[in-house]
Amino acid sequence: xxxxxxxxxxxxxxxxxxxxxxxxxxxxxxxxxxxxxxxxxxxxxxxxxxxxxxxxxxxxxxxxxxxxx
Amino acid sequence: xxxxxxxxxxxxxxxxxxxxxxxxxxxxxxxxxxxxxxxxxxxxxxxxxxxxxxxxxxxxxxxxxxxxxxxxxxxxxxxxxxxxxxxxxxxxxxxxxxxxxxxxxxxxxxxxxxxxxxxxxxxxxxxxxxxxxxxxxxxxxxxxxxxxxxxxxxxxxxxxxxxxxxxxxxxxxxxxxxxxxxxxxxxxxxxxxxxxxxxxxxxxxxxxxxxxxxxxxxxxxxxxxxxxxxxxxxxxxxxxxxxxxxxxxxxxxxxxxxxxxxxxxxxxxxxxxxx
Numbered sequence: 126x127x128x129x130x131x132x133x134x135x136x137x138x139x140x141x142x143x144x145x146x147x148x149x150x151x152x153x154x155x156x157x158x159x160x161x162x163x164x165x166x167x168x169x170x171x172x173x174x175x176x177x178x179x180x181x182x183x184x185x186x187x188x189x190x191x192x193x194x
Numbered sequence: 195x196x197x198x199x200x201x202x203x204x205x206x207x208x209x210x211x212x213x214x215x216x217x218x219x220x221x222x223x224x225x226x227x228x229x230x231x232x233x234x235x236x237x238x239x240x241x242x243x244x245x246x247x248x249x250x251x252x253x254x255x256x257x258x259x260x261x262x263x264x265x266x267x268x269x270x271x272x273x274x275x276x277x278x279x280x281x282x283x284x285x286x287x288x289x290x291x292x293x294x295x296x297x298x299x300x301x302x303x304x305x306x307x308x309x310x311x312x313x314x315x316x317x318x319x320x321x322x323x324x325x326x327x328x329x330x331x332x333x334x335x336x337x338x339x340x341x342x343x344x345x346x347x348x349x350x351x352x353x354x355x356x357x358x359x360x361x362x363x364x365x366x367x368x369x370x371x372x373x374x375x376x377x378x379x380x381x382x383x384x385x386x387x388x389x390x391x392x393x394x395x396x397x398x399x400x401x402x403x404x405x406x407x408x409x410x411x412x413x414x415x416x417x418x419x420x421x422x423x424x425x426x427x428x429x430x431x432x433x434x435x436x437x438x439x440x441x442x443x444x445x446x447x448x449x450x451x452x453x454x455x456x457x458x459x460x461x462x463x464x465x466x467x468x469x
Contacts (some may be wrong), residue, residue: 136255142275181386182250189445194391
């Protein structure tokens, strides 16, 4: 599966200027995502999101508070 | 033939305004450099400023993502929605619609397949530099956006060619027009990637010294891989600087300030070209 849907989740948060620690299953019903992608979003797992193809700028925008710096 | 009355570049970073209490000494020195740039911009009396910037997956997403885009709106949001985070009041800055449309049409005729947008809202790319350099918000801005954040990216060589085209376009404009060129972005920074926060002052210095010596075309020879290795994914924004350098080829730059600011996650420089 393409990482397009994963990025769409993040993009829509970013467009709404939302910064979150987690994006849970109740928010993801309309997206085609793998179990791994859903887990990475639910946990706010920065490295997993990057590895799965999420755009780094979107990771930073949405999960800003999860970064050490 | 219109006149390029100013050409300059600065880094941008949201934390320049979002976390004003961080790195107070470095912030003071960097902002002193921007204040000097602001003073010189005012003295140059431009009619408008062409801003070479990059979107941050704010306006353009993977459903429709241009390599290059000209903003032709009458006004642009800078910022919108992010005002609370950036600590910059939400505002609209004026555009220069007719000038932007002429740039677009002439570019297409010249073989530059530019995209167009009538409605742009900016993040730190325009909002933060404009907050310091054009606080009154009256100078019209024509944004020229380059994809620096969603690979594959246009080559630095192509950004150099685009800057050369913009110079030729300005040369064809009415003699009374006074045009400023301003690039934002860079220098080295790693953002959103596993080593987020890394800065490479050595590469930053090489970039700045190369510009100071009037050798900006050397930057156009860089590859994506070289920039990614030495300047990080954020260093890819150097494309914006390269376009301005191409518009004033051979001109030497004066480094107004350089601070590798850990708290801003960015090697921050500002350069004034000695026209």
